[in-house]
Amino acid sequence: MVTYEDLRKNKDIDIYITKADESLASLGYTEHSYQHVTRCAETAAYILETMGYDRHDIEVVRVAAYLHDIGNLVNRIDHSQSGALMAFRILTEMGMDTLDVASVVTAIGNHDEGTGTAVDHITAALILADKTDVRRSRVRNNDPSTFDIHDRVNYSVEKSVIRINENKTLIKLKLSIDTHYGSVMDYFEIFLNRMVMCRKAAEKLGLQFKLIINEQQLI
Numbered sequence: 406m407v408t409y410e411d412l413r414k415n416k417d418i419d420i421y422i423t424k425a426d427e428s429l430a431s432l433g434y435t436e437h438s439y440q441h442v443t444r445c446a447e448t449a450a451y452i453l454e455t456m457g458y459d460r461h462d463i464e465v466v467r468v469a470a471y472l473h474d475i476g477n478l479v480n481r482i483d484h485s486q487s488g489a490l491m492a493f494r495i496l497t498e499m500g501m502d503t504l505d506v507a508s509v510v511t512a513i514g515n516h517d518e519g520t521g522t523a524v525d526h527i528t529a530a531l532i533l534a535d536k537t538d539v540r541r542s543r544v545r546n547n548d549p550s551t552f553d554i555h556d557r558v559n560y561s562v563e564k565s566v567i568r569i570n571e572n573k574t575l576i577k578l579k580l581s582i583d584t585h586y587g588s589v590m591d592y593f594e595i596f597l598n599r600m601v602m603c604r605k606a607a608e609k610l611g612l613q614f615k616l617i618i619n620e621q622q623l624i
Contacts, residue, residue, distance in 0.1 A: 435556070441538055443471070485521060541559060
């Protein structure tokens with residue numbers, strides 16, 4: 406089986422991730438490089454492991470999460486679809502099992518809120534991991550006076566934790582926001598569609614999604 410660690414050692418994939426992030430940086434987007442894809446891989450794996458899925462599915466979701474944003478190398482528009490096609494070629498050439506390639510391609514192709522949906526548990530875990538990665542360290546801009554709304558919202562997040570409860574009925578995203586930099590309304594302005602997508606992804610896993618900001622439940 407082609408593993409997550411195999412991808413992390415692959416020099417070609419390293420170039421794709423780096424160049425894709427450089428393209429987004431030039432467009433003013435927040436960080437989409439190794440911190441983001443690694444965090445997504447760890448979070449997605451945590452979700453499936455906690456929900457009792459086997460090691461094989463956990464490895465597949467790690468692979469999908471690590472590759473999910475390489476389509477930004479082509480263009481930000483429709484990056485989930487172009488990324489899925491890139492992943493298909495990469496993983497096929499690496500000798501990954503066809504069923505596993507299909508799972509990864511499906512997850513990557515459905516992770517974007519514009520066109521995607523949680524069609525299976527692998528995709529659901531990737532969506533939840535990707536859409537809940539909001540944090541101060543994703544902001545590239547060093548001048549708060551020139552922050553756009555995405556910078557303000559990410560920079561305002563002092564702490565972000567996603568956890569599944571002991572009874573495995575709820576998945577909670579808990580954020581601590583410094584409202585000096587961004588308001589709760591700012592968060593909803595740019596992330597409402599993503600939170601709706603998270604709710605549907607959680608339902609695919611038999612969970613309810615809860616958003617808690619500064620100890621107040623909002624969803």
